[in-house]
Structures are given as C-alpha cells and as structure tokens.
Amino acid sequence: MGDEKGQKTVTDWAGFFKNQGTARKLSALLGIRSILHSLVRNARQRLKIIIELGGANTPFYEPLRKRYPEAEIITLDREANTDTKYLQKTSGDIHLQRITIDILQDSLPEHLIGCSDCVLSTGLIEHFSPENKAKMIRRHLEWCRPGALCL
Numbered sequence: 001m002g003d004e005k006g007q008k009t010v011t012d013w014a015g016f017f018k019n020q021g022t023a024r025k026l027s028a029l030l031g032i033r034s035i036l037h038s039l040v041r042n043a044r045q046r047l048k049i050i051i052e053l054g055g056a057n058t059p060f061y062e063p064l065r066k067r068y069p070e071a072e073i074i075t076l077d078r079e080a081n082t083d084t085k086y087l088q089k090t091s092g093d094i095h096l097q098r099i100t101i102d103i104l105q106d107s108l109p110e111h112l113i114g115c116s117d118c119v120l121s122t123g124l125i126e127h128f129s130p131e132n133k134a135k136m137i138r139r140h141l142e143w144c145r146p147g148a149l150c151l
Contacts, residue, residue, distance in 0.1 A: 047117040054124035120151040
C-alpha cells in the first residue's frame with residue numbers, strides 16, 4: 001500500500017496490537033476458534049510442520065502448541081515480533097522458528113518450500129494490491145506439501 005505519491009507506508013503493527021479494543025479482541029477470538037476448528041476437522045494426519053504467514057504477533061501460537069505439542073511452528077513476517085509477553089511465553093520453545101522476511105520481495109527459504117502440513121494466515125491478504133494478493137496466494141501454496149491444508 002502507499003500514499004498519493006506512490007511511496008510505501010508502513011503500518012505500526014506493535015501499536016495496532018497493543019491498542020486493540022474489545023470488539024477487535026472478540027473478533028480475533030472468534031476467528032481463531034473458527035480456523036482451529038477447520039484445521040482439526042480437515043487435518044487427515046498429525047501436523048508436523050505448521051507455517052503462519054504474517055505471524056509476528058500471532059494469536060495462534062498457544063492453541064496450536066496445545067493441540068500439536070510436537071509440531072514445528074514457523075512464523076514468517078516482515079516485522080519482528082514486539083510483543084514482550086509472547087516472546088517470554090515462547091522463549092524456550094525449541095519447536096518454534098521466527099523468520100523475519102518480506103514474503104513478497106525476498107527469496108523463499110529453500111528448506112521450507114513444499115514441506116508444510118498446514119500454511120495459514122489471517123488479516124494479511126487484504127493489505128495488498130490485487131497483483132500482490134495473487135502473488136501472496138502463490139507464496140502460501142509454495143510452502144504446502146502435497147495434501148497440505150492452506151487456510
């Protein structure tokens with residue numbers, strides 16, 4: 001996204017997540033429950049690798065970790081995670097990788113291509129132009145192994 005002069009604007013995601021109101025929190029909780037329900041209902045096997053795009057300040061970590069305690073959870077985001085509570089909760093998790101990457105601009109980490117049992121994102125795609133939305137959807141699918149879920 002950009003301003004009138006075509007310059008890129010940057011969203012203050014730390015401020016956004018820190019100052020969200022009650023309605024936003026309730027909406028997020030309902031979204032999390034819906035996605036997790038879909039995941040559990042449609043996963044035909046145990047999930048070993050879960051990738052979340054745009055997951056720097058993910059609300060999915062705790063429910064995913066509870067449901068899939070041995071899964072490798074990988075979050076990819078252009079922004080580094082700034083949520084102190086989240087960082088403290090996850091600091092000892094050896095099955096969590098946080099990768100700071102611009103998914104649209106940077107080369108994909110080769111070891112992740114085609115390896116994930118589930119690729120998910122929420123509140124991400126609507127921030128892109130139509131051309132970049134298509135590219136972002138392709139990026140989601142590049143991480144999926146055959147038969148994987150893409151939510």
